[in-house]
Amino acid sequence: MKNLRFTMMTFALIFMVMTACSKQQDNAASTSQKDVNGVVQDSSGKTVLYWYDPMTPGQKFDKPGKSPFMDMQLEPKYAETNDANASNNSADNGVIISSQSVQNLGIRLEKAGNRSFGEALSAIGRIEPDERRFYAVQTRIPGFVERLFVRAVGDPVVKGQKVAEIYAPELLAAQQEYLALLTLNDIDNDGSLKQAARNRLRLLEMSESEVVGITKTGKASIRFGVYAPASGVLAELGVREGGQLMAGSSLMQITDLSQVWLIAEVPEKDAARLKLGLAAEVR
Incomplete structure (x- = not known):
């Protein structure tokens, strides 16, 4: 009888322990x-x-x-x-995104805004002088170059600057004729001959200041000056000091670089993408 009672008490104790454990598991499960x-x-x-x-x-x-x-x-x-x-x-x-992923992927953040994007067109180019701004310096009479004031290609010149002095026998004879007429007032009462001789000097490219100079001094000038028609740089020198010039031959050539051309070598496949007025960046 005692053994039976002990056995029943043991089973009751085990049942209580199992019930308590089940409640704890349910609480843990509900928490998790x-x-x-x-x-x-x-x-x-x-x-x-x-x-x-x-x-x-x-x-x-x-x-x-x-x-x-x-x-x-x-x-x-x-x-x-x-x-x-x-x-x-x-x-x-x-x-x-984790900070490690941002670093590994090289992600960069930037404020959103309007941007122009698209495939850029790159081409090799070169700067060249504007062909409409070349000036040839010539003389209308033959002569000899006695002095040059610009001596090398690339030398800068200013409009109206004297670039050379020329000795021309034909112009010297025309000066002497003009000076002779200035003393013959009885023959040229109306001054028409004097004016004709003066105009001839101007046609032979003698400057007005040089004509006024010989008129005041009464002496002919052995050399006459050649002046730059525009500002720029010397692009070509056709003769050196002491050289002979023929009528109409080129003494030098001046290029005005105030406006230049950009010549870009665009591939034929990209030519259709070009439009008049399209902005370009030069590097």
């Missing part, structure tokens, strides 16, 4: 299965944003279990507590 924003959490203490299958990470689930795509358990996706974008631990706030 609590929801945050409708997503079942685990026992790690971290906030689970969603559950996902690593093989198909685009599909999200709100509770753990077996993946419907692969024969594997779903994995929890935790919130990055050190990410400023995860302040409310919600996946609906945007894409969350």
Whole structure:
């Protein structure tokens, strides 16, 4: 009888212990299965944003279990507590990328704005003088170059600058004729001959200041000056000091570089992309 009573008491004690353990497991299960924003959490203490299958990470689930795509358990996706974008631990706030991934992928952030983008067109080019701004310096009479004031290609010149002095026997004879008429007032009462001789000097490219000079001094000038028709640089020198010039021959050539041409070698396949007024950047 005593053995029977002892056995019954033992079974009752075991039943009470099992009941207590079952209650503790239920409490632990209920604690571990609590929801945050409708997503079942685990026992790690971290906030689970969603559950996902690593093989198909685009599909999200709100509770753990077996993946419907692969024969594997779903994995929890935790919130990055050190990410400023995860302040409310919600996946609906945007894409969350860890700082390590940002560094590994070389991601750069920039404020959104309007930009012009598209495939750039690059071409090799060169700067050339404007062919409409070349000036040839010539003489209308033959002569000899006695002085040059510009001596090398690339020398700068200014409009009206004397660039050379020429000795021309034909012009010297015309000066002497003009000076002789200035003393013959009885023959040329109306001054028409004097004016004709003066105009001849001007046609032979003697400057007005030089004509006024010989008129005042009464002496012919052995040399006459040649002046630059425009500002620029010396592009070509056709003769040196002491050289002979024929009538109409080129003494030098001056290029005005105040406006130049940019010659770009654009491939034929890109020619259709060019339009009048298209802006270009020169480097």
